[in-house]
Amino acid sequence: MINDLLVSVMMVAGTFFMFLAGIGVLRMPDLLMRLHATTKAGTLGAGLVMLAVATHFLDAGVTARTLAIILFILLTAPVAAHAIGRAGYFVGVPLWDKMLKDDLKDRYDPDTHILHNPDDDKNP
Amino acid sequence: MLQSAIFLSYLLLSLALLGALVRLVRGPTLPDRVVALELMASLTVAFIGIYALNNDRPAFLDVAMVLALTAFLTAVGFARYLEKGGHRGDQ
Amino acid sequence: MSPLSWNLILALVWAAITGNFSGANLLVGFGLGYLILGFALRDVPDFARYREKMPRVLMLLTHFLRDLLVSNLRVAYDVLTPTHYMRPAVVAVPLRAKTDGAITILANMISLTPGTLSLDVSSDRSVLYLHVMYLDNEDDLRKQIHKLEDRVLAVLE
Numbered sequence: 185m186i187n188d189l190l191v192s193v194m195m196v197a198g199t200f201f202m203f204l205a206g207i208g209v210l211r212m213p214d215l216l217m218r219l220h221a222t223t224k225a226g227t228l229g230a231g232l233v234m235l236a237v238a239t240h241f242l243d244a245g246v247t248a249r250t251l252a253i254i255l256f257i258l259l260t261a262p263v264a265a266h267a268i269g270r271a272g273y274f275v276g277v278p279l280w281d282k283m284l285k286d287d288l289k290d291r292y293d294p295d296t297h298i299l300h301n302p303d304d305d306k307n308p
Numbered sequence: 309m310l311q312s313a314i315f316l317s318y319l320l321l322s323l324a325l326l327g328a329l330v331r332l333v334r335g336p337t338l339p340d341r342v343v344a345l346e347l348m349a350s351l352t353v354a355f356i357g358i359y360a361l362n363n364d365r366p367a368f369l370d371v372a373m374v375l376a377l378t379a380f381l382t383a384v385g386f387a388r389y390l391e392k393g394g395h396r397g398d399q
Numbered sequence: 400m401s402p403l404s405w406n407l408i409l410a411l412v413w414a415a416i417t418g419n420f421s422g423a424n425l426l427v428g429f430g431l432g433y434l435i436l437g438f439a440l441r442d443v444p445d446f447a448r449y450r451e452k453m454p455r456v457l458m459l460l461t462h463f464l465r466d467l468l469v470s471n472l473r474v475a476y477d478v479l480t481p482t483h484y485m486r487p488a489v490v491a492v493p494l495r496a497k498t499d500g501a502i503t504i505l506a507n508m509i510s511l512t513p514g515t516l517s518l519d520v521s522s523d524r525s526v527l528y529l530h531v532m533y534l535d536n537e538d539d540l541r542k543q544i545h546k547l548e549d550r551v552l553a554v555l556e
Binding site: 188189191192193195198199200202204205210222227230236237240243246261263264268270272 | 309313314316317320321323324325326327328330331337338339340342343344346347350351353354358360361366369370372373376377380383384386387388390391
Binding site for chain 3: 204207217242265285298
């Protein structure tokens with residue numbers, strides 16, 4: 185009974201965060217902010233749902249597999265976000281016009297794909 | 309109570325899938341679509357988890373694990389392709 | 400053999416003795432093993448360091464989980480209300496972590512904590528480029544990242 189309650193709460197909370205990720209990816213104004221929505225809300229949502237599954241079955245094999253999935257999502261979601269964000273910069277995805285500042289602008293070398301740091305501007 | 313929670317979860321996940329689908333269709337650039345696809349993959353992982361819970365079939369979790377793995381590879385592959393000067397969107 | 404593997408072996412022994420290999424029981428065994436190692440081998444330098452490191456790992460984990468939750472609530476508020484309150488920016492933050500492992504863990508944790516997303520590391524590994532959702536004060540942001548970096552480095556050293 186208590187177990188069912190715990191499972192329900194975690195599952196609904198997790199799917200609610202995933203719902204937010206879906207709305208976020210639809211409503212956010214540019215690529216980088218959409219990445220914010222999917223990495224954070226998607227990770228937390230999938231993690232909570234997997235925890236709910238582990239709590240429901242209460243079995244060593246299932247727990248191990250759900251923990252593996254959670255660990256895997258935690259490791260890969262930020263890396264995927266980095267890869268896509270970087271690729272977006274290279275193809276010149278338009279960014280939101282209300283950005284306050286953009287330190288990354290013109291720091292990529294289009295040919296060698298080397299990323300310079302801000303100090304390079306002063307002593308090239 | 310568990311049944312209504314499962315129903316609510318399915319509903320929320322479907323709405324999220326719908327949102328991601330609209331973003332996938334609307335674009336406007338290829339990276340945006342990749343983000344939408346990646347979100348759809350993790351939504352499907354959650355879907356499979358709830359389905360396994362609903363039907364008492366833990367074997368489905370293996371599918372979720374493999375899907376999470378391949379979704380990551382897809383995202384990285386797309387990013388690599390874009391960075392190496394692939395097709396740049398479609399406006 | 401490292402203290403961590405001894406601790407894992409003790410956890411497995413505990414699970415074998417009690418005949419219950421569930422996740423919760425393994426955790427109990429790990430906690431008991433940690434206490435035993437910390438007490439019985441407190442004079443061995445390796446184990447003494449291990450005893451001090453474990454609470455730091457736990458601290459890092461709890462901070463991380465709390466940050467993950469807070470960041471989601473803030474984004475949730477912004478996603479659900481019709482007006483956008485975002486003040487986005489891409490900011491360069493100097494890095495002190497030098498090894499690949501430390502930079503990876505730091506960047507991943509930054510991506511999963513409030514309003515920040517790590518975009519890339521400069522090729523000479525001196526600067527981390529972040530996308531920030533709510534930029535109020537750049538110095539505060541740098542301080543916040545430095546605190547997180549300190550915690551990561553304390554665990555890895």
